[in-house]
Amino acid sequence: MQSVIEALLKSKIGLDVNSIGYGAIASAIYQRMADCGIKQISSYLAHLQDSPQEWDILIDSVIVPETWFFREPESFAFLKHYVLSEWLPKKPQGVLRVLSVPCATGEEPYSIAIALLEAGLTSAQFHIDAVDISKQCLLKAQRAIYDNYSFRGNHLFFQERYFESRNSRYYLRKSVKNLVNFINANLANPHFLVNTQVYDVVFCRNLLIYFDSATKEQTIHILERLLIEGGLLFVAHAEAALLMKTQFVSVRQSSAIAYKKLSNHQNLVEKTYTIPSNYKSTFDPQLPTQNRYQFPIENKVEVPPQKSEAANNLNTDLLELAKTAANRGCLDEAVQLCNDYLNQNQMNAEAYVLLGQVQQAMGDNEQAAQYFHKAIYLQPSHEAALTHLALLKEQQGDRISANLLWQRIYRLQR
Ligand SMILES: C[S@@+](CC[C@H](N)C(=O)[O-])C[C@H]1O[C@@H](n2cnc3c(N)ncnc32)[C@H](O)[C@@H]1O
CATH class of the missing domain: 1.10.238 (Recoverin; domain 1)
Structure with missing residues (x-):
C-alpha cells in the first residue's frame, strides 16, 4: 500500500x-x-x-525546502552582468520578466530582486514571479521574516541594507517584499503556467534532482516553452547534465550554471555562447554599490568551436572541447577528450568533475561518485565537486555522507 x-x-x-x-x-x-x-x-x-x-x-x-539568500552567488553576479550588458541595451524601455521556480521560502526570488536593484534597475523595470508547490513555504515567503539559517557565506552586504534586524530575526523591507509575486503551482503539471507571457530569465534550481526521469524531461520542455529565445536559464550544478541535447546551450562561466535558449534555427553544434575572458564574477563588498560586481567592458562573443584547430592548440582546449562535446550530448566523445586531457594533466580536478557529470548523464552514479571523490582528493576545497557529490549522495539516500559534505561546503563559504 x-x-x-x-x-x-x-x-x-x-x-x-x-x-x-x-x-x-x-x-x-x-x-x-x-x-x-x-x-x-x-x-x-x-x-x-x-x-x-x-x-x-x-x-x-x-519536500526539501532547503534554501538561503544568494545561494551560489555567481548566478546573481552573472544575472546582473547579463542584464546590464545584454538585456538593457536591447530593451532600454522594457520590463525584465523573471521566474523563480521553485522559490521555497522566498530567499531566491528576493535575492533576484536585490541583485536587480543593485544593478541599478528601478522596480518598474522588472517583474518577478515566484512559484512553489508548498503553500506553507509560500506563506513563509510572503511573511519575509528570516533567521540566521537563511544567511550563509561571507557576502552578507545586503543584510543591513534590505532587512531590519530585531531579536535575532531579519525582516525584509517592504520595498523589496512588494517586488515578488508568489504563485502556488505544480511544475510537474504539463499545463504549468500555460497562459503566461514568456520570461527573459528563469531560475529553476534544486528541483529537477528530485524528479523522476519522465518529469525531468517534461519539465525541460516546459522551461523551453516559458523562456524567450535568447533568454537565460539558471540551474544547479547537479542539474547541468540534464540540459545536454536540449534547446539550451551552456554559458561558459566557471561557477554560474547558466544556459541560453537558442532559437529554433540556431544550430546547437555551431553555437557556443562564451562569456568574455575578462568577466569576473567575484563579489566585492568593499566597492561602492554600482561597482560591487566586476564586469567586463566588452560584450559577449559567440565562438563556434573548431575542433581540429583547437585540438592542436594548448591542452586546456581539450578540456574546453570535452565540455562542448558534453553540452552537445556527445558523451563518449566527451569522455575520450577528458581522458586525453588527463593524460597530460593528471592532477586537474576540473576534468574529473566533468567526467563525473558525464558519467551521471550516462546513468553510472557509482563511477560518477568516484570521479567527484578524485576531484576532491586533488582539490579538497573544490566546491563544485563537493556539491555534485553531496547531491549524488542525497539522491542515493545516503543522508549522512550528504550532510557531512554540506557542512564542509558551508564551512568553505564562511
Ligand atoms: C531545495 S528547494 C529549492 C529552492 C531554491 N530554488 C534554491 O535553489 O535554493 C525545493 C523546493 O521545490 C518545491 N517543489 C517540490 N516539488 C515541486 C513541484 N512539483 N512543483 C513546484 N515546486 C516543487 C518544494 O516545495 C521546495 O520548496
Missing part, C-alpha cells in the same frame, strides 16, 4: 522516491497516520484521496 502512495506522489508532484529515500517517505506517511489517528495504511490512502488538505500536508512533509 505504501508503494501506491509513493506512486501517487510520483504522478502528482513528480517525486522520485529514490531522491530522498524510501525511509524518509515511509516515516512521513507513518507520522501523518499517527497525527490523523489512522492505524491502517489503506484507510490513510482513502483519507488522502478524499482530502486535498491532507495532500498538501503530506507534500509538505516530503
